[in-house]
Amino acid sequence: MKGLPDEILLHIVSYLEPAELVSLQNVSRQFLHLSRDNNLWKHLCFEHSVAERRRRRREITFEGLDPRLAELVRAADTIAGAFNTSLHNPNAPSAETQAHRNESKKKAALLSNWDPTYPGERVNFYQDFIQRHAPHSISWFQSARHGHQDDNLHHEATGAGLLFDDSGMADKLVAPLEDGSISIWDASRHQGRQGRIIARSSIGLLPNRGSDLDHETRLRQSQAIMTETGAVECVSIDSKLKKGYFAVQDVLNEVDLQTLRVISRTQFPFPITALSEAHHSTPLSVGTNWTIHLHDTRKPPSLPAAARCELIGGKPANSFSRLDTGDFGGHVSLSQPGALSILHLPTSREWDGNGDIWIGGRFTSLLNFDRRYFPRLRGTVHSGARLSCLTTIPHSFIPHDLRLGRPFSSPSLLREVKSIPGHTLITAGEYKGKGSLELYGLSSEPTRSINSSDNRTTRNHHACYQNRQTASSSKLLSVAPHGTRLVFSDGDGHLKWVERDGSTPVRHLNINNEPHNSSQSSVQVGLEEGWGDIVQKIMPTVSTYLHAPTRDAPLGEDNLIIWTGDGKLGMVGFGNSPAFDADELEDLAKEKESQALRTKEQEYGAEMRRALEHQARELRWLRGYGM
Template sequence: MRHLPEELILQIIAYLEPEELVKLQYVSRQFLNLSRDNNLWRLLCFEHSAGERRRRRLHPASDDMDPRLAELIRAANEVANAFPTSVHDAAAPSVEAQVQKNVGKRKAALLANWDPTYPGERVDFYQEFIQRHAPHSMSWFQDAKHGHRDDNLHHEATGAGILYSEEGLADKLVAPLEDGSISIWDASASNERQGRIIATTAVGLLPNKGSDLDHDTRLAQSQAMMTETGAVECVSIDSRQKKGFFAVQNTLSEVDLQTLQVVSRTPYPFPITALSAARHPTPITVGTNWTVHLHDTRKPPSVPAASHCELIGGSTAASNSLSRLETGDFGGHVSLAQPGALSILHLPTTREWDGNGDIWVAGRFTSFLNFDRRFFPRLRGTVHSGARLSCLTALPYPFVPHDLRVHRPYVNAAAIKEAKETPGHTLIATGEYKGKGSLELYGLSPDPTRSINSSDARTTRNAGACYQNRQTASASKLLSVAPHGTRIVFADGDGNLKWVERDGSTPVRHFNINESAAGMGTRTPANANANAAGGAGVGEDIVKKILPTVESGVGSLRSVDVPLGRDNLVVWTGDGRLGMVGFGREGWDEEVWFDAVEEVESEEGRRRREREREFAGEMRRALEMQAREARWMRGYGL
C-alpha cells in the first residue's frame, strides 16, 4: 500500500471512523500526515455536527421517519428545486453519473452552509474535532495557602487574568486572593509545572495593608476590602509590558509582574466594577458604579483630591430614561445616571471605519454605551438590547445574517461567501432577559446593510445585523462568554459551560463543572473534595469568568497554527477556584502537590472547619432561595 499515490490513500482512509483514524496515525509518519489531513477532518466535523445529524434524521430516506412526513419533506424539496437529485431523462446512459453529480453539489452546498471559517482564517480541524467531541478534563490550579501548614487553609481568588507569551499562548495565570496578595501559576501546557504556584506576594499588598499591622489584623482588613465590591472584571493583564492592573474598591493598582511590586495606585470616586483589556499604549477604560474613565499608564497618577466628584440626582426615578445615560463630563470622565458598568470592550482602532466608536460599555442598564476614544468623554451613541448584560467580547470577523446560517440548506453558497468576505467585526454579549439567559450577536461593518449603528439619536439599529438568542441559550443568566476556536463558549448561572456555533444557536457540546468536581474523569485533591462537600456543595458552583489560553486577537485574523492541546480554557468559579478545561487528554496530576505532612489536621482545626463549611452551606442555601424568589417575582413583572 505504500506504493499507492497519497491521493488514493486519502480516498481509502476517508471511509474510516475517527477512532480508527487516530489509531492509524501510529503506523508510520506517512500515515500520521495523511490521517491528519485538514480537509478530511473538516468533513468529519461537518458530518458529526448537530445540524447535519438533524438533517439526516429528517431525510425522507431515513428508516425512523414516518412515511407520510417523508412524503411531505420530499415534496418540499421538489418545490424548492435548489438542489435537484433527480434527472430529466431516467433512460439516459449517464443517469447514474448525473445523480451522483447532483448529490455531490447538494453536499458541497450543505458543507458551505455549515463551514464556520472565514477567508484568511487558519483552522486545524483535527484539533477542532477533538474539542467538539473528545472527552473533557477538568484540572484545578494549586490552592494558595496561608498560615501554618497543619491548618491546611487556603484563600479564594477574587479575580483572574492571563499573561500571554509572544506567540499568543497562555504562559502565566495571575490572580488576586482574598487576603490581598497576588499569586502566579504556571499555565503553559509545555511545562511540567503546569498548575503549580510559582510566585506569591505578601498578605495585604493590594489593599495597602503593610507590616505596621500584625498578621491577623492585616489579614482581616484585607479580606474585608477584597471581598466588598465583588467585581468580575477586576483584573487586566498587559502582556506587552508584563504588568497587571488590579481593582480593589475604588483604587486601581498597577503591579510589575516581574518584581511583584506596586508601581502606582490611582483612586477613583466610586468602587471600580469593570476594567477593559490592557494593551500598551492604549489607555485602559475604567468603569465604576457611576462613572467611566480613561486611565493612561504613561501619565503619573493624580492626587486623590483631583479625582473627587459628586453625583447629583443619581437615584431619582427619571434615571430610567435613556437620555440620562450620559449626563456630562466631570473632570475628564463620564458620569452615568444608571449603575453600573460590568464589562468594557476595546475594538481595534486600525479597522476600517464602520460608523461606531472604539469603546463599548455594558452593564446593568439595558443599552450598550458607545464611545469614540478620540472624543471621550462625549457619548457617541447607544444600542438598545433590552437585557441586563454581564460580559462583552468580539470576533474579528463579520456578522453573517442568521437566515443565511441556521437550518437553511438551500441558501446559495455565493451569498454566504459574500457575507463572510465583507469587512467587519461581530460584537458578542451575554446577560439576562426576563430571568433567562440572553446570547446576542451584533454586526459592525463599513457596509450599512450589515451593521448596527450607534448614534446620538439612539433609535437606529439594523434588525438584519443582529441576533438575540433568548429562547435556547439558557434557563438562567449568562455570566461570561469567550470565542473558542470556531465556536462560542458561555457559562450560565447553573454551572454549565456550553459551546455553540458562531451562529449563536446551534449546539456543539456542554457539561457542568459540578459533575467534573464530583469525579467525572478528573483528579480532585483531598481539600477540594472537602470544599465541594461542604461550603461549595456538588452542583452549586458556577463559572464567573472564562479565559481562553489562546489570545483572541480581536484586532486581526489569527494566522498562526496553535499547537495541539494548547487551545484550552481557564475558568474562575464563584467559589474562588481556578481551573483549566482541556479536551482529549487527562488533566495534570494534582496529588503530587500534597505531601503527607500537609494532610495532617488537628482535631480542633477539623471541628472548626466543619462548622465553617456548615455555615457556608446554610448561607448559600439562603441566598439561592432568595434568588429563586426574586426570579419568581420577576415573572409577574415585579
C-alpha cells in the same frame, strides 16, 4: 500499500472511523501525515455535527411518511434550496449519473452552509474534532496557601487574568487572593510546571496593609476589603509591558508583574465594577457604579481628592438621553448603575460607523463611545437584557437566513458575505429570568452592520443582529470565543459550547458533576450540603488578537481557564489525559517544603557546629594564658 500514491491512500483512509484514524497514526510517519489531513477531519467534524445529524434524522423520518407527503416535502426543499435533487434530467447520460451529481452538489452546499471558517482563517480541524467530541477534563491549579500545610490556610481567588507570550499563547495565570496578595501560576505547556505557583507577593499588598500590622490583623483586614465588592472584571493584564491592573473597592492598583511591586494607586469616586482589556497603546477604561473613566497609565496618578465627584440633583431619571451631560473631569456620569463589562475593539479595523468602546451592565442598552471624542456618548443599542459580559470575534456576523437550517443559500453567496471585513459583538446576560445570548454585526458594509448612532437599530429588519435569544434557564455569566465555537457559562454551573451562529449546540458540561481531587475538599463539602459552584469567568488560552489569524493554535494548547464562584482556578482540556494533576502539584509542593525545611535544619546545624568550634578555639586560647 507502499506503492500507492498518497491520494489513493487518503481516499481509502477516509472510510475509517475517527477512533481508527487515531490508531492509524501510530503505524508510520506517512500514515500520521495522512491521518491528520485537515480536509478529512473537516468532513468528519461536519458529519458528526448536531446540524447534520438532525438533517439525517429528518430524512429517515420522511421515509416513514406517506409517499405523497414525503414527495411534497422534498419538492419544497428543492424550490427553497440552492441545489436541484431531481433525478430526471434529459441531458444526463443516465439517471444514476445525474443522481450522483446532484448528491455531490447537495453535499457541497450542506458543507458550505455548516463551515464555520472565514477566508484567511487557519483552523486545525483535527484539534477541532477533539474539542467537539473527545472526553473533557478539569485540572485545578495548585492551591494558594500561606504558612504550614497543616494550617489549611487556603485563600480563594477574587479575580483572574492571563499574561500571554509574544505568540499569543497563555504563559502565566495571575490572580489576586482574598488575603490581599497576588499569586502567579504557570499556565504554559511546560512539562511538570503547568499549574504550579511560580511567584507570590506578600499578604496585604493590594489593600495596602503593610508590615506595620501584625499578621492576624493584616490578614483579617485584607480579607474584609478584598471580598467586599465582588466585581468580576477586576483584573486586567498588559502582556506587552508585563503589568497588571487590580481593582480593589475604589482604588486601581498598577503592579509590575516581574517584581510584584505596586507602581501606583489611583482612587476613583465610586467602587470599581469593570476594567477593560489593558493595552499599552490605549488608555484603560474603568467603570464604576456611577461613572466611566479613561485611565492613561502614562500619566502620574492623581491625588485622591482630585478624583472625587458628587452627583447633584438627587436620583437621576432612568433615561439614557442624560448619560452624557458634559465633561465632569474627563469622565461620563451614568444615570443608572453600573457597568459590568467593557470591551475595546481593535483600533486597526476598518471603520464601521461605531466607536471603539462598548459597555454593558445592569442597564438595558449597550453604550458606545468613540475614544477620540470621549466622554461624549456616540450612541446606544437597545438590548433589553441586563448584560454580564461582552466579547467579540474578528469576523463578520452571518445571519440566520444564510445558515444551515434555513432555506439553503448558494456557497458563492455565503463566501461573499464571509469575505466582508468586520467583527461580531457577542453579549451574555439575563432577560426576564432566562439566560440571554446576543450577537451584533459590526462591519464597513452598512447593510451588514448595526449603527449605534441610530436609536432605531433594532427596529431595522435588514440590520445584522440576533437579540435576546434564550440560551439557558438561568442567567449567563460569561462568554468567550473558543476555536470555531462560542462557549458560555450560566448560573447552574454549566459550560455550553455552540456554533458561531449562537444557537446550534456542540457540547456541554457541568462543573458540579466533575470529579474533584483531595485538594478540592472544600468543594466536595459544599456539594454535599446542596450548594453548587458556578463559572464566573472564562479565559481562552489563545488570545484572539495577539495570535496571528493565519496560524492555528498548537495541538492541545487551545484550552479554557475558568474562575469559579468558590474562588477556584481550573483549566478545561480535551483528550484522554488531563493537562496536570492538582494532587501531584500539592505533593511536589509538600516535598519542596520538606526539602526546604531539611535544608534550613542542615544550615542551622552547620552554623551551630561552627559556633561551638569557634567557642572551643577561644577556650583553648584563653587556657594558654592560664585563664
